[in-house]
Amino acid sequence: MANIKDVAAKANVSVATISNVLNGTKYVSDEVKERVWDAVEETGYIPNNLARSLKVKRTRTIGMIVAYIENPIYAGIFRELEMTAKTKGYSVVVCNSNDDPETEEQLVKLLLSNKVDGLVIVPAKNSKISNKNLIPPDFPLVLLNRKINGFQANSVGIENEKSTFEAVSHLINVHGYKRIAYVSGETSNLLSKERKEGYIQALEENDIKVDPELIFNGDSTFQGGGRAAAAMLSQTDRLEAVFVAGTTMLLGVMFQLKIMNISCPKDIAVMGFSDSSMNILLDPPISSITQPLKELAENAFSLVLKQIEHKSTDIENIILPCKTQYRSSCGCKWEPDLESFFTNNSDGKYRFDLIES
Amino acid sequence: MANIKDVAAKANVSVATISNVLNGTKYVSDEVKERVWDAVEETGYIPNNLARSLKVKRTRTIGMIVAYIENPIYAGIFRELEMTAKTKGYSVVVCNSNDDPETEEQLVKLLLSNKVDGLVIVPAKNSKISNKNLIPPDFPLVLLNRKINGFQANSVGIENEKSTFEAVSHLINVHGYKRIAYVSGETSNLLSKERKEGYIQALEENDIKVDPELIFNGDSTFQGGGRAAAAMLSQTDRLEAVFVAGTTMLLGVMFQLKIMNISCPKDIAVMGFSDSSMNILLDPPISSITQPLKELAENAFSLVLKQIEHKSTDIENIILPCKTQYRSSCGCKWEPDLESFFTNNSDGKYRFDLIES
DNA sequence: ATGAAAGCGCTAACAT
DNA sequence: ATGTTAGCGCTTTCAT
Numbered sequence: 001m002a003n004i005k006d007v008a009a010k011a012n013v014s015v016a017t018i019s020n021v022l023n024g025t026k027y028v029s030d031e032v033k034e035r036v037w038d039a040v041e042e043t044g045y046i047p048n049n050l051a052r053s054l055k056v057k058r059t060r061t062i063g064m065i066v067a068y069i070e071n072p073i074y075a076g077i078f079r080e081l082e083m084t085a086k087t088k089g090y091s092v093v094v095c096n097s098n099d100d101p102e103t104e105e106q107l108v109k110l111l112l113s114n115k116v117d118g119l120v121i122v123p124a125k126n127s128k129i130s131n132k133n134l135i136p137p138d139f140p141l142v143l144l145n146r147k148i149n150g151f152q153a154n155s156v157g158i159e160n161e162k163s164t165f166e167a168v169s170h171l172i173n174v175h176g177y178k179r180i181a182y183v184s185g186e187t188s189n190l191l192s193k194e195r196k197e198g199y200i201q202a203l204e205e206n207d208i209k210v211d212p213e214l215i216f217n218g219d220s221t222f223q224g225g226g227r228a229a230a231a232m233l234s235q236t237d238r239l240e241a242v243f244v245a246g247t248t249m250l251l252g253v254m255f256q257l258k259i260m261n262i263s264c265p266k267d268i269a270v271m272g273f274s275d276s277s278m279n280i281l282l283d284p285p286i287s288s289i290t291q292p293l294k295e296l297a298e299n300a301f302s303l304v305l306k307q308i309e310h311k312s313t314d315i316e317n318i319i320l321p322c323k324t325q326y327r328s329s330c331g332c333k334w335e336p337d338l339e340s341f342f343t344n345n346s347d348g349k350y351r352f353d354l355i356e357s
Numbered sequence: 358m359a360n361i362k363d364v365a366a367k368a369n370v371s372v373a374t375i376s377n378v379l380n381g382t383k384y385v386s387d388e389v390k391e392r393v394w395d396a397v398e399e400t401g402y403i404p405n406n407l408a409r410s411l412k413v414k415r416t417r418t419i420g421m422i423v424a425y426i427e428n429p430i431y432a433g434i435f436r437e438l439e440m441t442a443k444t445k446g447y448s449v450v451v452c453n454s455n456d457d458p459e460t461e462e463q464l465v466k467l468l469l470s471n472k473v474d475g476l477v478i479v480p481a482k483n484s485k486i487s488n489k490n491l492i493p494p495d496f497p498l499v500l501l502n503r504k505i506n507g508f509q510a511n512s513v514g515i516e517n518e519k520s521t522f523e524a525v526s527h528l529i530n531v532h533g534y535k536r537i538a539y540v541s542g543e544t545s546n547l548l549s550k551e552r553k554e555g556y557i558q559a560l561e562e563n564d565i566k567v568d569p570e571l572i573f574n575g576d577s578t579f580q581g582g583g584r585a586a587a588a589m590l591s592q593t594d595r596l597e598a599v600f601v602a603g604t605t606m607l608l609g610v611m612f613q614l615k616i617m618n619i620s621c622p623k624d625i626a627v628m629g630f631s632d633s634s635m636n637i638l639l640d641p642p643i644s645s646i647t648q649p650l651k652e653l654a655e656n657a658f659s660l661v662l663k664q665i666e667h668k669s670t671d672i673e674n675i676i677l678p679c680k681t682q683y684r685s686s687c688g689c690k691w692e693p694d695l696e697s698f699f700t701n702n703s704d705g706k707y708r709f710d711l712i713e714s
Numbered sequence: 715a716t717g718a719a720a721g722c723g724c725t726a727a728c729a730t
Numbered sequence: 731a732t733g734t735t736a737g738c739g740c741t742t743t744c745a746t
Contacts, residue, residue: 001493003723014733019725029731044490049470050411051723054738059407069451070432079426079453091467093450094426096436110448113406133401136358226695251638252695258640259693281608283615283640336616338583338609360739371717376741386715408739411722717746722739729734 002043011039022047053115062092062304063111064120067099072276073247073291074122077144080297081120088305090117097124108134118304123148125186140307142300147190154307156299156318160191160273163289163322164198165205167271168243170324172206175331177240177269180208183228183253185220185246192220195245195273214239218249225252226259233260233268241269241330247276247288254282254329270329284328285336295320359400368396379404410472419449419661420468421477424456429633430604430648431479434501437654438477445662447474454481465491475661480505482543497664499657504547511664513656513675517548517630520646520679521555522562524628525600527681529563532688534597534626537565540585540610542577542603549577552602552630571596575606582609583616590617590625598626598687604633604645611639611686627686641685642693649677 008015013032020026021036028036039045053059062085066074078094085092093116097104104124111119118140121129129135130151143155171177182199185192196215203210213235216228225244229252232239244250250272257264264270264284272279275290299318306312327334365372370389377383378393385393396402410416419442423431435451442449450473454461461481468476475497478486486492487508500512528534539556542549553572560567570592573585582601586609589596601607607629614621621627621641629636632647656675663669684691 005723015724016726016734017732020732023725025726027731032732041490044493046466046469048411048472048723049467050407050416050472051738052725054405054407054411054740055723055725057738069426069436070429072427075427075432082453091452095448096439109403110406112403115405115407133398136401222698223695226698230695255638255693255698256695259695278635278638281612281635281639336612338580338587338613338616362739372740373717373719373742374715377716380741382741384715389716405739408722409741411724411739412741414722715746718744720741720743722741724738725736727734727736730732 002045003048004045007036007039007043007045010043011035059115059117060090061114061116062090062118062120062301063107063114063116064092064094065097065104065107065111066094066122067097067124069094069096071247072278073274073293076293077297077300080294081301084298084301088301090301090305092120097122099124101126101128104129105134112136112139117308118142120144120300120304122146125189140304142303142307144296144300145191149190152315154303154315154317156296156303156320158291158296158320158322160194161198161201163324164195164243164245164273165202166198167273167287167289167324168199168202169205170326171241171243171269171271171330172202172208175241175269178208179214179237179240181214181216181232181239181242183216183218183225183232183242183244183249185218185249187217189220192245199243199245218244218246218252220246220249222248222252222255225249226256227252229253229256230260233257233262239268241265241271244270244272247272247274250274250286250288251278254286264329265331269331272329275325279325280327280336285334287325287327287330287332289322289324291322292320359402360405361402364393364396364400364402367400368392416472416474417447418471418473419447419475419477419658420464420471420473421449421451422454422461422464422468423451423479424454424481426451426453428604429635430631430650433650434654434657437651438658441655441658445658447658447662449477454479456481458483458485461486462491469493469496474665475499477501477657477661479503482546497661499660499664501653501657502548506547509672511660511672511674513653513660513677515648515653515677515679517551518555518558520681521552521600521602521630522559523555524630524644524646524681525556525559526562527683528598528600528626528628528687529559529565532598532626535565536571536594536597538571538573538589538596538599540573540575540582540589540599540601540606542575542606544574546577549602556600556602575601575603575609577603577606579605579609579612582606583613584609586610586613587617590614590619596625598622598628601627601629604629604631607631607643607645608635611643621686622688626688629686632682636682637684637693637698642691644682644684644687644689644691646679646681648679652677 004015004018008018021028021033082092095107101124120142122144123146130148143153145157218224218228244253272288275288279286279288326332361372361375365375378385378390439449452464458481479501480503487505500510502514575581575585601610629645632645636643636645683689
């Protein structure tokens with residue numbers, strides 16, 4: 001494959017001139033420029049970014065690590081990140097950690113080795129990225145959505161407690177539910193704690209006693225959510241509503257409800273954390289707290305960029321507010337509409353368009 | 358950041374030795390080895406893959422381009438590809454083309470510039486990757502799922518026609534439906550044509566006249582599917598079943614059915630192309646043709662690998678069979694089960710596990 | 715068993 | 731306005 005030297009030879013100029021016309025770094029006469037472009041064309045020259053990056057010590061690439069790219073939340077954040085990054089001339093590469101700290105560690109090493117300019121990471125469970133010798137102390141890094149106990153790092157996340165508080169308050173104040181169960185994620189998880197705190201606050205604020213019997217561990221999984229639902233519904237005292245603290249569990253809960261032939265919201269109202277297109281398609285459409293994917297991505301990017309450009313040295317923790325979608329599952333009235341459906345992405349396009357496969 | 362020279366200085370050996378112990382390229386005495394590893398540790402040395410790749414002319418990276426990573430089909434293929442690639446020491450980077458040929462072209466250039474060893478591409482609509490001067494003629498490339506008219510390239514795809522034929526035959530032979538509508542994807546699309554052919558064959562094989570009035574264009578979109586459903590159901594003659602040739606449209610059809618308060622499969626049975634977890638969660642659970650994500654990924658990888666290693670020069674077109682999931686929407690009996698749910702991935706794990714986000 | 719040095723393809727400082 | 735060349739960090743051949 002042709003390199004810059006070949007092109008230079010063909011155009012009868014020096015390699016410096018080739019570099020200059022390709023990058024617009026210096027003035028080059030029109031005549032020479034033309035010869036250069038012709039030579040580029042003829043040789044099918046494609047600049048070698050490895051060599052370039054090695055020289056300029058910059059790849060203009062951001063590395064992103066998520067647990068599962070199949071998760072619509074992360075797929076969405078990835079594409080938004082890709083889009084904002086592009087406007088600043090950056091590209092981004094994603095990797096799946098499978099929520100496994102070993103895999104995550106390998107990936108971090110790989111990405112560092114590949115000289116990404118910055119890292120955006122959704123830390124795996126028991127993540128080791130806080131180990132001093134994994135990521136260099138001053139390396140541009142932002143933690144997304146999940147935090148690591150006792151690790152000081154730039155981060156962007158959402159108002160877990162406040163959002164939950166508001167959603168549960170809605171259940172209480174708008175619909176008058178009092179016996180509200182809670183399905184929590186893995187208890188070790190920081191996010192889980194924040195969300196549960198929001199639930200407790202909402203009850204207390206409204207003088208409803210927090211009943212530990214009404215708090216179920218859904219373990220952050222689909223099956224866990226289903227089992228929690230089963231346990232919850234076998235209680236003798238009738239429940240009025242349930243708040244489910246994560247998408248996957250939420251789906252599990254709905255699935256179990258259907259299996260047990262429990263009508264929602266008639267028999268029990270449901271409200272959950274994290275929205276996705278599935279929530280709209282399900283029967284009934286699920287009310288849920290929506291994460292601001294675009295803002296999350298934009299803030300994450302501007303935070304890495306700031307570090308890359310040495311604009312700031314002190315660490316920032318950005319916490320973004322969430323909106324809640326009140327649909328049918330909580331007891332609200334909500335009208336599905338085909339034409340306006342799924343068109344609320346940042347670019348107004350439905351993401352699944354035209355993928356026949 | 359420390360480089361190989363720094364490590365060499367600290368260990369009091371030559372850079373060659375550092376390279377040799379890190380890569381196990383040559384025998385090095387245990388004593389020196391130890392000194393080297395200590396120095397690596399102390400300096401926090403991370404090898405620079407750019408320099409390495411520049412030298413060895415190989416990155417062990419595969420570039421993948423899909424339309425939308427949010428599409429569960431592609432997210433799934435990506436992760437499977439990542440997993441098989443890993444077993445051979447390769448990593449893979451994905452990019453979103455947004456199904457836009459311009460973006461796709463840019464991405465191809467970027468990936469080539471970044472010296473990926475091979476390319477796995479789901480071509481965008483009106484793709485330009487067949488242009489002679491975009492991808493070098495002998496560059497390791499495999500087209501995934503979609504083909505390009507008149508472009509000779511390695512590819513892996515699925516049996517579109519045969520799968521559709523079988524699924525529609527099921528509708529006819531098992532359930533006895535005769536008036537079966539068809540919602541097609543974008544008509545320009547090759548896959549669309551293959552699938553429609555399968556539908557036609559199935560009808561003809563069973564002496565059912567193909568009625569053009571029963572063929573609707575869903576345009577490969579959610580909205581298109583919904584509109585097709587609306588049109589279809591406004592027909593005076595009662596339909597018994599419908600085959601929907603793509604996931605997105607399928608979802609649109611189901612959504613519209615619910616809006617119009619049409620019961621499925623009682624009022625109309627539904628069968629679709631492409632399975633995803635959504636299909637199981639929906640009410641009723643949707644019968645659909647399942648793409649073999651793992652096999653698709655494995656074949657795609659072995660095909661690029663073969664080219665990378667110059668093992669083969671002639672082009673191959675691999676066509677994989679699909680299985681069909683007969684669930685409730687076509688009229689079959691199907692029992693949802695929480696514990697076995699979503700555990701049928703290649704590694705037996707439910708993909709959304711533990712994503713609290 | 716270890717080291718010296720050339721060279722991968724590029725950019726940029728310096729020279730003309 | 732264009733060219734020469736050192737050097738980015740590594741691997742590998744050839745010496746020792």
